[in-house]
Amino acid sequence: MRPAAAEVSHPAKQGLVQAFSVYVDTLFVCTATALIILLSGTYNVSSNNGETTDKSNLIKDNGIFVEMSNGDKDYSGTAMYAQAGIDKAFQGGSYHFDPAFSGIGSYFIACALFFFAFTTILAYYYIAETNISYLTRKRSKNFSFFWINVTRIVLIVATIYGAVKTADIAWMMGDLGVGMMAWLNIIAIWILHKPAINALKDYEQQKKQLGSGKMAIYKPDPKKLPQANILVA
Secondary structure, three states: OOHHHOOOOOHHHHHHHHHHHHHHHHHHHHHHHHHHHHHHOOOOEOOOOOEOOOHHHOEEEOOEEEOEEOOOOOOOOOOOOOOOOOOOOOOOHHHHHOOOOOOOHHHHHHHHHHHHHHHHHHHHHHHHHHHHHHHOOOOOHHHHHHHHHHHHHHHHHHHHHHHHOOHHHHHHHHHHHHHHHHHHHHHHHHHHHHHHHHHHHHHHHHHHHHOOOOOOOOOOEOOOEOOOOOOOO
């Protein structure tokens, strides 16, 4: 949805950029997360063997115990959660950065979470409003404006509700929404895969014919390529 707003001479160009962004997200963001866990030593969690009997390494919430693997390192205050939603999922968990950057871990995590959450909310709202505008494009402006306002209210309520409730509810809402989005996208990809493949083939063919430095132009073909009235060259 967001990449579709780009102004390009050929839709395949933006499609390739967006496909590459998946690798950037996986290689950099996910790898950085894994490195933080590994370098901070908080990956050493076990529920079956090597449990410590030291009460300082246990936290209790509604009868649920979290046990850390026994070892030389003092894991007090860094217990992993056993259930999403425990208020102290990481007791001092924002200090994962402290082994390398002493004293700034909590501030970094707070800033990172703020920007990640803020940009994610904006992105999902943009997608939601764009979809509503498209679905109600043939109705009156008041009808479309009404549902856009409903979406805004729902988003604000969900944001406040998720912020004050336990993490298990927030994760449940997120999992439900992402699951629905995934199925809808899978269906849409299946429906649109033929014109998308044809557009990619057309782009590659033009690049071969034009050579480097020349711009491929999207030209609709009733047999292969659909009309793209919104596309701006």
